[in-house]
Amino acid sequence: MDYAVETISLTKTFSDLWGRARVLAVDDLNLQIRTNEVFGLLGPNGSGKTTTLKMLLGLLYPTQGRAMIFGGDGADPKINTRIGYLPEESYLYRYLTCRETLEFYGRLFGLARRVRKERIEALLDMVGLKAVAHRPVGTFSKGMARRIGLAQALINDPDLLILDEPTTGLDPIGTRQIKDLIVTLSQRGKTILLCSHLLADVEDVCDRIAILYGGKVRAEGKVEDLLRQADRRQITTGPLSDGVVSRIRQMVSSEGADCEVSAPLEKLETFFIRIVSEAQAQSQPTSGAVSTTRIGDFLAQGWDRGDVLDSLVHSEAAEPTPGVEPQVSPASRPIETPAPIRRDVLDHLVNPGQEGDEPPTQGMDEKVA
Amino acid sequence: MHRVLAVAANTVKQILRMKIAVVFVLLLLVLLPAMAYSATGDGTVKGRLQTFISYGMSLVGLLLALLTLFGVTYSVTSDLVHRQVDMILTKPIRRHEFLLGKFLGVLFVDAALLVGLSAIVFGVTVYGPRFMGATERDRVQLANEFFTARKGLRPKEVDVSQEAEQEYQKLVKNRELDQYFEGVPKRIVMARLIQQKRLEKRAAAAGRDLVWEFDGVHLADPNGSLFVRFKVDVSVNPQDLQVYSKWMIGDLRPLRSGGQPQTPIYRAERKDQIRTAREFEVSGQVVARDGYLAVGFFNDPANNTVVIFPIEDGFEVLYKAGAFEANFLRAVALIFVKLVFMAALGIFAGSFLSFPVAVLLCLVVFLTGTVSGFVLESFGYLGSQLSVVYEYSLKLLVQVLPQFDQISPTGFLVAGRLIPWSMVAWTGVAIVGLKAILLLGVGLWVFRSREIARASV
Numbered sequence: 085m086d087y088a089v090e091t092i093s094l095t096k097t098f099s100d101l102w103g104r105a106r107v108l109a110v111d112d113l114n115l116q117i118r119t120n121e122v123f124g125l126l127g128p129n130g131s132g133k134t135t136t137l138k139m140l141l142g143l144l145y146p147t148q149g150r151a152m153i154f155g156g157d158g159a160d161p162k163i164n165t166r167i168g169y170l171p172e173e174s175y176l177y178r179y180l181t182c183r184e185t186l187e188f189y190g191r192l193f194g195l196a197r198r199v200r201k202e203r204i205e206a207l208l209d210m211v212g213l214k215a216v217a218h219r220p221v222g223t224f225s226k227g228m229a230r231r232i233g234l235a236q237a238l239i240n241d242p243d244l245l246i247l248d249e250p251t252t253g254l255d256p257i258g259t260r261q262i263k264d265l266i267v268t269l270s271q272r273g274k275t276i277l278l279c280s281h282l283l284a285d286v287e288d289v290c291d292r293i294a295i296l297y298g299g300k301v302r303a304e305g306k307v308e309d310l311l312r313q314a315d316r317r318q319i320t321t322g323p324l325s326d327g328v329v330s331r332i333r334q335m336v337s338s339e340g341a342d343c344e345v346s347a348p349l350e351k352l353e354t355f356f357i358r359i360v361s362e363a364q365a366q367s368q369p370t371s372g373a374v375s376t377t378r379i380g381d382f383l384a385q386g387w388d389r390g391d392v393l394d395s396l397v398h399s400e401a402a403e404p405t406p407g408v409e410p411q412v413s414p415a416s417r418p419i420e421t422p423a424p425i426r427r428d429v430l431d432h433l434v435n436p437g438q439e440g441d442e443p444p445t446q447g448m449d450e451k452v453a
Numbered sequence: 454m455h456r457v458l459a460v461a462a463n464t465v466k467q468i469l470r471m472k473i474a475v476v477f478v479l480l481l482l483v484l485l486p487a488m489a490y491s492a493t494g495d496g497t498v499k500g501r502l503q504t505f506i507s508y509g510m511s512l513v514g515l516l517l518a519l520l521t522l523f524g525v526t527y528s529v530t531s532d533l534v535h536r537q538v539d540m541i542l543t544k545p546i547r548r549h550e551f552l553l554g555k556f557l558g559v560l561f562v563d564a565a566l567l568v569g570l571s572a573i574v575f576g577v578t579v580y581g582p583r584f585m586g587a588t589e590r591d592r593v594q595l596a597n598e599f600f601t602a603r604k605g606l607r608p609k610e611v612d613v614s615q616e617a618e619q620e621y622q623k624l625v626k627n628r629e630l631d632q633y634f635e636g637v638p639k640r641i642v643m644a645r646l647i648q649q650k651r652l653e654k655r656a657a658a659a660g661r662d663l664v665w666e667f668d669g670v671h672l673a674d675p676n677g678s679l680f681v682r683f684k685v686d687v688s689v690n691p692q693d694l695q696v697y698s699k700w701m702i703g704d705l706r707p708l709r710s711g712g713q714p715q716t717p718i719y720r721a722e723r724k725d726q727i728r729t730a731r732e733f734e735v736s737g738q739v740v741a742r743d744g745y746l747a748v749g750f751f752n753d754p755a756n757n758t759v760v761i762f763p764i765e766d767g768f769e770v771l772y773k774a775g776a777f778e779a780n781f782l783r784a785v786a787l788i789f790v791k792l793v794f795m796a797a798l799g800i801f802a803g804s805f806l807s808f809p810v811a812v813l814l815c816l817v818v819f820l821t822g823t824v825s826g827f828v829l830e831s832f833g834y835l836g837s838q839l840s841v842v843y844e845y846s847l848k849l850l851v852q853v854l855p856q857f858d859q860i861s862p863t864g865f866l867v868a869g870r871l872i873p874w875s876m877v878a879w880t881g882v883a884i885v886g887l888k889a890i891l892l893l894g895v896g897l898w899v900f901r902s903r904e905i906a907r908a909s910v
Contacts, residue, residue: 161545179470191459
């Protein structure tokens with residue numbers, strides 16, 4: 085079977101000056117990422133995520149084992165033409181302007197001048213930096229640098245996008261936009277390897293994940309399979325009267341199960357985006373946020389109309405690997421719809437409310453767990 | 454190639470926008486006109502121009518060499534330290550293409566600045582006399598001795614070791630060795646005897662003559678001039694410190710057999726100050742068609758002293774063999790050769806060293822190469838005590854490194870001497886073709902082999 089990314093017994097040991105092994109960063113790692121899959125590599129700081137990516141890309145050499153991309157060496161220029169890489173920080177030339185930065189990377193890919201120009205303009209539009217395209221990137225905020233970093237990773241319309249902590253330094257809107265983008269690219273046949281320790285990001289967009297600790301895979305599988313609680317059920321309904329809720333409680337109790345009824349909370353991310361969007365709609369001034377919602381707007385409006393993103397991503401999706409069941413991204417669910425809140429997790433994170441503080445249920449969505 | 458050019462273009466922007474070049478260029482733009490104004494030399498117009506072109510071109514060469522080594526090492530090491538290489542080397546570019554791009558980018562900056570700054574030096578030199586109140590005599594002198602590219606003919610060194618050995622044996626046989634060289638080792642006695650014999654070949658007793666013969670003399674303009682440049686020393690100082698002499702210059706071969714000369718024969722009687730460089734002009738028509746030229750010197754008996762032409766600068770015949778403009782161009786080419794080497798050295802050092810260490814290494818090599826003659830001479834004395842260690846370590850190292858002082862073009866320009874294309878070509882082959890490419894190759898190999906990313910766990 086052909087994999088977009090594959091590691092075989094990949095091991096990396098960092099040695100000291102005298103060649104003595106000091107740190108076992110990656111330990112006998114075996115990963116297989118299929119084409120058109122959004123794969124999340126999770127782990128706490130220092131768990132070996134970035135080291136694995138660097139070995140895949142040929143920036144570090146394995147101590148043992150092999151790291152392959154599209155069946156070949158990640159340092160091979162032929163393979164590199166199909167990869168887009170966003171490192172954990174956007175290592176940009178401070179003296180280049182935004183447009184020159186993309187121009188430089190476009191030239192490294194050997195893109196023809198006309199194609200380069202078109203893609204640069206489209207990417208600047210997409211990441212919302214067109215208005216500041218003439219500014220040196222050294223003057224950019226971390227979030228803006230992240231956006232230009234993302235744009236350079238997409239300059240070649242890559243088949244495989246490797247994103248290392250892509251949402252670091254981004255505001256919630258930027259984070260959301262990156263996630264939207266990942267979903268969209270996945271829908272268009274791209275393979276995405278996402279490396280992060282921000283669990284919410286990964287959960288929202290990934291088909292499969294692997295959790296690294298101490299350089300070893302501790303858990304791997306589909307997100308839904310790993311997170312599903314087989315002994316629990318969740319029902320989300322429209323507005324219900326108190327009487328109906330009471331009857332439901334009785335029915336559940338008669339089955340001998342616990343029952344908790346509450347009004348679901350909107351996701352803070354969704355709430356935040358709504359507030360900012362309203363402020364923008366009222367044209368309230370801001371020092372640099374003109375660009376912050378462009379990806380979201382663009383993506384929200386764009387993929388049906390097929391404008392800029394179509395020009396950036398080839399319509400022919402990567403061929404799915406024969407014999408492999410097509411992966412359905414949980415992110416293909418419309419993200420705009422607030423996802424149900426897991427009360428058990430929420431209760432674990434915040435202090436339990438006092439009795440009698442139960443929120444009103446009339447006229448609101450209601451969640452029964 | 455487009456990838457190499459992309460990196461090169463980016464390197465040019467890096468050097469210019471990070472203001473690495475600004476300091477050097479500003480310094481030159483201030484210093485060059487200031488030097489043109491303040492240069493005095495020996496007080497003559499020619500002296501002022503000689504001083505200006507000497508300091509001007511030396512300064513351009515020095516500051517551009519420093520710019521090169523700082524620029525290229527910064528460009529490579531900065532990309533490694535600030536991790537831009539992580540983004541670049543994951544694109545379809547090979548590592549050697551990345552380094553070659555850096556190399557070419559720095560050379561492009563060098564070439565542009567060298568052309569611009571040399572043009573300033575050239576312009577000030579050529580148009581300077583108009584603003585220096587040059588007289589007609591100054592102009593003629595400048596045309597003959599400065600705005601020209603002259604070749605020099607020097608008497609061939611004769612092998613006198615056999616004669617010196619015979620003299621030594623004679624001293625031994627006559628038991629006179631201790632009388633003259635008591636306790637002196639034979640090596641030093643022989644060195645002194647050889648020097649004595651060489652001077653004898655360039656000396657004429659009162660009433661005796663000396664004849665120097667040259668072949669292969671071809672003037673750029675057969676109707677142009679020859680310039681006999683000489684300086685005489687004497688065994689006993691004449692009262693007025695002047696030497697009287699007669700000169701004959703031309704094809705003297707037929708005279709020996711009593712025949713008729715095929716060329717005009719220049720004859721002159723002169724009176725010249727001792728130990729002072731003198732120069733007189735002779736028509737180029739005295740050179741035979743086959744390129745033969747003879748110069749005869751007769752020591753007037755009235756001098757009553759032996760006249761000696763010192764080995765270093767005692768006698769030389771100069772003739773115009775090219776134009777000043779082309780010579781200046783070759784001088785610029787020699788400077789560029791040096792810059793190419795410095796760029797290759799910077800790439801080599803930057804491929805595995807941090808910025809300060811790489812710069813230090815480059816500076817040591819550059820300064821050693823700039824004073825290589827002095828270093829070799831100084832350690833040569835020490836080397837006689839530490840011969841084996843010296844021969845195979847420091848001496849070898851200095852000889853392997855380029856000896857920039859041997860290819861300094863300013864001395865040629867100051868004296869209006871021709872820098873032959875062969876010298877430019879040989880310098881290019883020896884320094885760029887061998888040493889620079891070797892350094893570049895090692896740098897590329899190191900960079901290709903090393904891990905680019907750092908441990909981050």
